Amino acid sequence: MEPDAQLVRLCIGGDGPSWEELVRRHTRRVYNLCYRFTGNSAAAEDLSQEVFIRVYRTLPSYQSAQGAFATWLTSVTRNLLVDHYRRTRRDRLTDSIDSVAQLEQHASPMRAPDSLVQAKELSVRVQQGLARLSPELREAVILRDLQGLEYAEIRSVLQVPEGTVKSRINRGRIELARILEEMGLRPA
Amino acid sequence: MDWDCTRTEERLSDALAETLGSEESAAFQAHAGGCERCKQLLARVGGMVVELHELPWMEEPPFLASRILALTRGAPPEHVQKGWLAWPGGVWQTRLVMGLVTIAATALIVFHGLSAGAPGKLQFNPANLYHGVNRRAHLTYARGVKFVNDLRVVYEIQSRLSSQPEPAPPPAPEQRRPDSDALPQSENNTMARDSVVLTGLAVLMFPRGPQNLLDQTSRSLL
Numbered sequence: 528m529e530p531d532a533q534l535v536r537l538c539i540g541g542d543g544p545s546w547e548e549l550v551r552r553h554t555r556r557v558y559n560l561c562y563r564f565t566g567n568s569a570a571a572e573d574l575s576q577e578v579f580i581r582v583y584r585t586l587p588s589y590q591s592a593q594g595a596f597a598t599w600l601t602s603v604t605r606n607l608l609v610d611h612y613r614r615t616r617r618d619r620l621t622d623s624i625d626s627v628a629q630l631e632q633h634a635s636p637m638r639a640p641d642s643l644v645q646a647k648e649l650s651v652r653v654q655q656g657l658a659r660l661s662p663e664l665r666e667a668v669i670l671r672d673l674q675g676l677e678y679a680e681i682r683s684v685l686q687v688p689e690g691t692v693k694s695r696i697n698r699g700r701i702e703l704a705r706i707l708e709e710m711g712l713r714p715a
Numbered sequence: 716m717d718w719d720c721t722r723t724e725e726r727l728s729d730a731l732a733e734t735l736g737s738e739e740s741a742a743f744q745a746h747a748g749g750c751e752r753c754k755q756l757l758a759r760v761g762g763m764v765v766e767l768h769e770l771p772w773m774e775e776p777p778f779l780a781s782r783i784l785a786l787t788r789g790a791p792p793e794h795v796q797k798g799w800l801a802w803p804g805g806v807w808q809t810r811l812v813m814g815l816v817t818i819a820a821t822a823l824i825v826f827h828g829l830s831a832g833a834p835g836k837l838q839f840n841p842a843n844l845y846h847g848v849n850r851r852a853h854l855t856y857a858r859g860v861k862f863v864n865d866l867r868v869v870y871e872i873q874s875r876l877s878s879q880p881e882p883a884p885p886p887a888p889e890q891r892r893p894d895s896d897a898l899p900q901s902e903n904n905t906m907a908r909d910s911v912v913l914t915g916l917a918v919l920m921f922p923r924g925p926q927n928l929l930d931q932t933s934r935s936l937l
Contacts, residue, residue, distance in 0.1 A: 546784075546787070547784055550780050550783050550784055550787075551780050554775050554779055554780045554783065555772055555773075555774070555775050556772075558773070558775040558776075558779065559772045559773055559775075562773055568776070572775075572776055572779060575775070575779060575783070576779075576782060576783055576786060579783045579786075579787060580783075580786060580787060583787040646770070646771060649766065649770065650770055650771075650773065653767065653770065668767075672764055672767040672768060673767060673770065675768070693728055693729075694725075696728055697724065697725065697726075697727050697728050700727065700728065700760050700763065700764060701724060701727065701756070701760060703763065704756075704759045704760045704763045707763060708759065
């Protein structure tokens with residue numbers, strides 16, 4: 528049994544420290560997924576909290592035989608992100624300029640080493656590029672290239688055939704590479 | 716096997732992951748070797764994918780995990796109730812019950828302390844509310860005082876009657892008369908005592924009844 532599944536079993540049995548361990552272990556993964564999808568740190572923070580509250584309520588419904596806990600957690604996160612995307616569709620049309628400005632503020636940290644600055648710069652550019660992708664292509668690229676999920680896991684999260692997953696990843700990568708090139712970012 | 720630029724785009728991920736079959740791989744290599752567009756696409760997307768994989772994860776805000784733990788508090792619920800009986804578990808929380816009790820108490824004070832008519836806007840005026848509650852409190856106090864006074868009167872009469880000496884047995888009657896005055900004295904006294912007690916009880920049960928009824932009865936007996 529994988530360590531996460533063991534923790535989940537203990538949690539369902541009423542073990543508080545196991546729940547704490549589970550939260551601390553996966554907070555960064557969930558936050559990154561939310562941030563990459565929304566491009567907004569405050570929204571990502573709120574959504575991360577929502578994700579764990581939902582997980583807290585539905586943890587007994589997790590079946591380890593159906594897949595890894597991380598995949599199940601990613602599914603829960605993705606469903607919430609889709610809900611959030613639909614809910615905020617109208618708002619995004621009005622404040623897209625603000626979010627770009629916010630991203631650029633993140634891009635220039637003071638007194639940071641050069642490599643760190645470059646990594647942050649790249650991270651911001653990638654985020655801007657992702658924001659220009661359609662949601663379907665964006666989530667496929669994020670799950671594959673930023674979250675490091677396998678095709679089968681992505682198929683499980685997105686509930687689409689593996690061929691569709693591959694196709695979306697392909698098109699998303701080509702589109703993102705084109706956008707980044709337009710933004711003046713060329714691979715090293 | 717024929718291979719063209721469209722096919723390169725379709726199988727780009729497999730080509731980058733080197734998961735193409737041997738025949739496909741040979742066809743792809745043959746095409747990409749002579750096609751500048753496919754070569755550039757492969758280099759551009761391949762480089763980007765490497766960079767994305769190497770991109771470090773962003774640090775979550777400080778205390779995010781702590782906030783999540785504070786929101787969830789302890790371990791998750793052990794059992795998830797299912798079916799139509801599941802809903803009361805979520806409803807009957809302490810906060811909700813306390814809220815319901817508070818609302819009920821407030822409604823009782825407000826509406827019981829006001830006039831019996833339908834609640835209008837004026838009845839929610841703080842001055843009217845205070846007046847109503849104040850009036851209700853005074854009425855309750857007055858009723859209590861009256862009840863205690865009535866009880867005191869009844870017990871006083873009872874105690875006086877019981878302290879009276881038993882009369883001597885009457886001489887044997889010469890001739891029985893048909894009217895009620897012909898009853899023996901002791902029986903007459905018992906009936907009078909019972910009537911006083913019953914009158915007192917009636918007064919207690921009907922506090923707005925004639926008070927002087929009790930007074931007259933008790934005076935005639937004493």
